[in-house]
Amino acid sequence: MFTRKLSRISKFLPSAAYRNGVGSRKLHIASVLYAPQSGRYEEKPEFPGSKSKFIHNLKFLNPDENEGIPVYRVMNRKGEILTESEDPKLDKDTVIKMYHDMTLLNTMDKILYESQRQGRISFYMTNFGEEGTHIGSAAALSPHDMVFGQYREAGVLMWRGFTLDQFMDQCYGNCNDHGQGKQMPVHYGSKELNFVTISSTLATQMPQASGAAYALKRSGKDRCVMCYFGEGAASEGDAHAAFNFAATLECPIIFFCRNNGYAISTPTKDQYRGDGIASRGAGYGMMTVRVDGNDVFATYNATKAARDICVKECRPVLIEAMTYRLGHHSTSDDSSAYRSVDEAAYWDKQDTPIARLRHFMLAKGWWNEEMEREWKAESKQMVMETFAKSEARKKPNPELLFTEVYKNMEWHIQKQQDAMKKHVMNYKEHYPLDNFEKWEQ
Amino acid sequence: MATSVRGILNSCKLFANLHRQRACHPKIFARNASFTYLPDTPLQEHGETSRMNLFQSVNSAMDVALGNDPTAVIFGEDVAFGGVFRCTIGLKDKYGADRVFNSPLSEQGIVAFGIGLAVAGATAIAEIQFADYIYPAFDQITNEAAKFRYRTGDLFNCGALTIRTPCGAVGHGALYHSQSPEAFFSHIPGIKVVMPRGPIQAKGLLLSCIREGDPCIFFEPKILYRAAIEEVPVGDYQIPIGKAEIVLEGNDVTMVGYGTQVHVLREVATMAQEKLNVSCEVIDLRTLLPYDLDTILKSVIKTGRLIVTHEAPQTMGYSAEIATAVQEECFLNLEAPIQRVCGYDTPFAHVFEPFYMPDKWRLFEAVKKVVNF
DSSP states (O other): OHHHHHHHHHHHHHHHHHHHHHHHHHHHHHHEEEETTTTEEEEOOOSTTOOSOOOSSOOOOOGGGSOOOOOBOSBOTTOOBSSGGGOOOOOHHHHHHHHHHHHHHHHHHHHHHHHHHTTSSSOOOOOTTOHHHHHHHHHHSOTTSEEEOOSOOHHHHHHHTOOHHHHHHHHHTOTTOTTTTOSOTTOOOBTTTTEEOOOSSSSTHHHHHHHHHHHHHHHTSSOOEEEEEETTGGGSHHHHHHHHHHHHTTOOEEEEEEEOSEETTEEHHHHOSSSTTHHHHHHHTOEEEEEETTOHHHHHHHHHHHHHHHHHHOOOEEEEEEOOOOSOSSTTOOGGGTSOHHHHHHHHHHOOHHHHHHHHHHHHTSOOHHHHHHHHHHHHHHHHHHHHHHHHSOBOOGGGGGTTSSSSOOHHHHHHHHHHHHHHHHTGGGSOGGGBOOOOO | OHHHHHHHHHHHHHHHHHHHHHHHSHHHHHHHOSSOOOOOOOOGGGOOEEEEEHHHHHHHHHHHHHHHOTTOEEEETTTTTTOTTSTTTTHHHHHOTTTEEEOOSOHHHHHHHHHHHHHTTOOEEEEOSOGGGOGGGHHIIIIIGGGHHHHTTTSSOOTTEEEEEEESOOSSOGGGSSOOOHHHHTTSTTOEEEOOSSHHHHHHHHHHHHHSSSOEEEEEETTHHHHOEEEEESSOOOOOTTOOEEEEOOSSEEEEEOTTHHHHHHHHHHHIIIIIOOOEEEEEOOEEESOOHHHHHHHHHHHSOEEEEEEEESTTOHHHHHHHHHHHHHGGGOSSOOEEEEEOSSOOOSTTHHHHSOOHHHHHHHHHHHHOO
16 A cells, blocks of 8 residues: 555655756856856856845845835826826816816715714714725726725715715615615625625725736636725735735735725724835836825826736736825714824815816816816705615614525525514514514414 | 814714713613613622722723733734723833834734733733634634644643633624624633623632633623722732533522623513512523533523523534433433523624523523423
């Protein structure tokens, strides 16, 4: 028995050894170079995967000696195009749609934020200050590209056509919410719009996005995956797995980091010591760019170019969009406990993506104060009307608590569903049944 | 537009303050809570007391721990400014930024960093912001923290590691801010698992965990952070790990729970007495691993009936262990099948929380069932 096993192993030995032998000989020959200056042969490192040379003086790489990775921008804070050739030259309708979506998102955020404060919805997260990263990137993608978001990318959905009703029904968790009220507010998703439903967990979407990109690559269609995440989430182990899988498996994916300065209260100085997230791209062998996320055109250009690289070359691209989270992390947070009100006010006054685009449009003559006033009133009214409708809708039938745990309802879940219904009917007066749709008897 | 955003921010701040005040008001919590909080009385021997809620008593425990032990450090996500639940508030200013600090956002990193600290002789108090987010650290907990002493022949250990994490229902937490994952961790030989029912218990038990020779996971029922208010001893005291407490004596039915469910059980005991003339004994397990089987057995031998409850899903849940151990040890004393009143086998769904919870009405029904069997 033992000998048989050994002989089976030995069958593999010669060929394996042969392959290694040939391989290493080739490598050896190729890496010994004649250096005419010194008049002797110079060796090059032969370690697997090496692409560099030997040095003979001890020198550490000191990141502090490097100049930081530059930030690509198209417009300055006044909305003036800085280099004519970089103007994406989007038509008027597209630019107005960008502006409409950014400001509608802003209006919806204000109203839903306040509604949480009044106890009408349980939770909310605003997108204040980051509208440029959402709309600039979404506009550069194909609607067929698949999006894996973190949780602060509502503008991407808005660009793709998620309706105010859909946003607000989800926040209310009412009977029209596709998710049947199971998730917290802002956990949107849409199969139709290729937007995978949000989960509260951080960075878990990232390696999933790499897997999805691999599937898209194999399907042979010109699609890529867009994966959004924050600079805080980039500290999770999942982020490393995502980058490394995407690079080694040559996945058509854009990793889009919204670097907004804070992970809840944690400032970037407690999050990382390198040059942001962009500096990590090279380490994984990824094409990388850092953009001004408050510049919707720069974000657009970078994403469009990244998409081309992804789809044509089948390799991942990392975009780090620098921006500022103007609002609190969520309605559970009060950011005045860890950052100065002056700091937030500075960004609000000096540099918001909405103001920048408005300056651009005003200069083009595509927008004016009257249009602004009208649009503000109109968008507010749309949001308020939708809000009232969503609020009036009942919560879904409580039986649905038990559905979709599995594809088909398993016996033990069925048993519990029956028990729950029987119990609730026996103790009707103690359960808020009036707020919910009725189940069939 | 710019001004109006600033207006919003300012009003947010005002609202946040309002919200804080509102949140402290018990009536506001009662709207979401499936229980009424019954405060404990402090032991006189523990000395001077002060009014504290659960987050303040946890803070007080860590204050004592850092004050007495110069190697002790506290870390986790957002810990430096006081933590999202305010448990570490003021500690950075008091003990310095090298002892109370933010970690990068990585749960596996937090736990592993803590293991390393403990192995090198420091006392590590690690915070995982929500128990729902502890899973990236599962490998470090189950393969590393739990087995460090065993696999090194006791050359090294990480007994000085305590992992604190908020758990449980809160009224609106949904799938990822409501979980009670204690059963996963109670299945790991080498870890001790503790969950307090209120501020006095939390401080004494947390100090025991911090000083325990084995790594501990300390689950803090987050709904109690503000809702539970008691007179808590301000000094140093410990409550032993591995000991349950009979919080209400009774003769007819034994009811076992931990954390928030203890308060639900107390209310059910009152209801059972008033409406059914049934006397219930309520046991707070306090430590889930190693658990105090003796106290449960003595009670079941007396009452002949047992109900076990937890918020976590029923199947393969913590109650299965209690039920099995009790029937093994005192089968002939049982007058009725042991009842489990638990969360259903579903994720924790947002709007359906009132239907999901093992609330007083489901427990009351279980009492009726065991006495009428």
